[in-house]
Amino acid sequence: MKEKILVTGGTGYIGSHTVVELQNAGYEVVIIDNLSNSNAQVLDGIESITGIRPVFVEADCTDAAALRKLFEENPGIKGIINFAASKAVGESVQKPLLYYRNNLNTLINLLDLMPEFGVKGIVFSSSCTVYGEPDANPIDETAPIKPATSPYGNTKQISEEIIEDYIKSGAPIKSILLRYFNPIGAHPSSKIGELPLGVPQNLVPYLTQAAAGIRKELTVFGNDYNTPDGSCVRDYIDVVDLAKAHVIAMKRMLDRDDKDAVEIFNLGTGRGLSVLELIASFERATGVKVPHKIGERRAGDIEKIWADPKKANEDLGWTAVVPIDETMKNAWAWQCKVTGK
Numbered sequence: 001m002k003e004k005i006l007v008t009g010g011t012g013y014i015g016s017h018t019v020v021e022l023q024n025a026g027y028e029v030v031i032i033d034n035l036s037n038s039n040a041q042v043l044d045g046i047e048s049i050t051g052i053r054p055v056f057v058e059a060d061c062t063d064a065a066a067l068r069k070l071f072e073e074n075p076g077i078k079g080i081i082n083f084a085a086s087k088a089v090g091e092s093v094q095k096p097l098l099y100y101r102n103n104l105n106t107l108i109n110l111l112d113l114m115p116e117f118g119v120k121g122i123v124f125s126s127s128c129t130v131y132g133e134p135d136a137n138p139i140d141e142t143a144p145i146k147p148a149t150s151p152y153g154n155t156k157q158i159s160e161e162i163i164e165d166y167i168k169s170g171a172p173i174k175s176i177l178l179r180y181f182n183p184i185g186a187h188p189s190s191k192i193g194e195l196p197l198g199v200p201q202n203l204v205p206y207l208t209q210a211a212a213g214i215r216k217e218l219t220v221f222g223n224d225y226n227t228p229d230g231s232c233v234r235d236y237i238d239v240v241d242l243a244k245a246h247v248i249a250m251k252r253m254l255d256r257d258d259k260d261a262v263e264i265f266n267l268g269t270g271r272g273l274s275v276l277e278l279i280a281s282f283e284r285a286t287g288v289k290v291p292h293k294i295g296e297r298r299a300g301d302i303e304k305i306w307a308d309p310k311k312a313n314e315d316l317g318w319t320a321v322v323p324i325d326e327t328m329k330n331a332w333a334w335q336c337k338v339t340g341k
Helices: 013-024 042-050 064-073 089-094 096-113 151-168 203-211 239-255 275-286 310-316 324-339
Strands: 004-008 028-033 055-058 077-082 121-127 174-180 182-184 218-221 236-238 262-267 292-295
Touching: 004 013, 013 028, 013 042, 013 077, 013 239, 028 064, 064 096, 077 096, 077 239, 089 096, 089 151, 096 121, 096 151, 121 151, 121 239, 151 174, 151 262, 174 239, 182 203, 182 239, 182 324, 203 218, 203 275, 203 324, 218 275, 236 239, 236 324, 239 262, 239 310, 262 310, 275 324
Parallel strands: 004 028, 004 077, 028 055, 077 121, 121 174, 174 262, 182 236, 218 292
Antiparallel strands: none
16 A cells, blocks of 8 residues: 545545546545535445545535544545635636635645645646636646636636745645646546536536436537637546546655656646537537537637646656547446436
8 A cells, every 4th residue: 555645625526536546556545525516425436446435534624623633533644635626617706705715725724734744745736727818829837827817717826826835935845736627527437427516517517418408408608719610629638537647746746856846737638629529529429419509708718728738748757548539428428327327
């Protein structure tokens, strides 16, 4: 058994897939989650895939006393992967204080306790939102950080600054900041996947629910952008590929002392796909039609953005490998399981 890792938000979408990959790689995992946007039944899926049920603590990371108790009762945690954050852009505009309170206080509490309990490093779940509307594509890690277009995006920028400032102050920890693009799909076993509570905020769950008849139709927000087919372009990355990047980052951080105390990597495929191309991929992979219509542009949407993953490929030793049609097939298989089809 390798080191013990704390995964905050570990019953969530990306968190649960990362727990699976950590356990498959031999790490011992402790999860903390307040279940505000996830379900404890995810633990059954994790156990079914890996044969191991991770330690689970239901608590809120903004509660410093609860977090301290977790460290006291689970000694020996060497690394943290932080997914505990509210993440809906639209909601963050409506409820900015909720986002600042949750996302920033969680991080500050974790950083505050790390030196005391001998935690060596933290992998932070950041986002390509820090780049805003890019000057050019693809985007590498030297691209300028733009003013945030939402409180959610701003919490990612501020969190990166908090980590860097804390480490510059002499804190005896390391960090890897992973700026990822658009995670989609589900585990190929169909035992875990994206399970939003209520109306989905993300494209693919809404798409699969429309295909399943749960939603009347998918609205494509705008077809008059300066892109090949007029719809917005994003870099869609398979969630299992993304989860594996966190495992590689954790190993690099814990095993190597010859690296900078703070490292930043963009995680993407290096390929931009439009919303209409994604719909076509789903229909091609599954043979199922997606009822959809063209709507008005949505405020705050970036026209086109995709990653230059060269640094992650060469320095981190990670590459996205799952083909988009396979990702969409896995997303549909998960949707069918959830809806009992």
